Amino acid sequence: MFRYRAIIHAWCLMDNHYHLLLETPLGNLAQIMGHINGAYTTYFNINRKRAGHLF
Numbered sequence: 001m002f003r004y005r006a007i008i009h010a011w012c013l014m015d016n017h018y019h020l021l022l023e024t025p026l027g028n029l030a031q032i033m034g035h036i037n038g039a040y041t042t043y044f045n046i047n048r049k050r051a052g053h054l055f
Contacts, residue, residue, distance in 0.1 A: 003035070004024070004026070004028055004031060004032045004035070005024075005025055005026055006022050006023065006024050006025075006028075006032050007022060007023040007025075008020065008021070008022045009021040009022060009023065017055075020036075037054075037055055040054070041053060041054045041055070
């Protein structure tokens with residue numbers, strides 16, 4: 001993720017949650033997780049014609 005200078009080493013998308021192994025040299029984990037959760041929710045809702053939160 002170039003925006004936050006995070007390095008994603010591994011990820012696993014499960015049925016109802018996900019796992020991430022990432023490195024945050026700037027210590028900005030809260031901003032990264034907010035972006036990931038928001039972006040995935042938007043993607044999921046658009047593709048499934050839904051509205052609302054997922055997590």
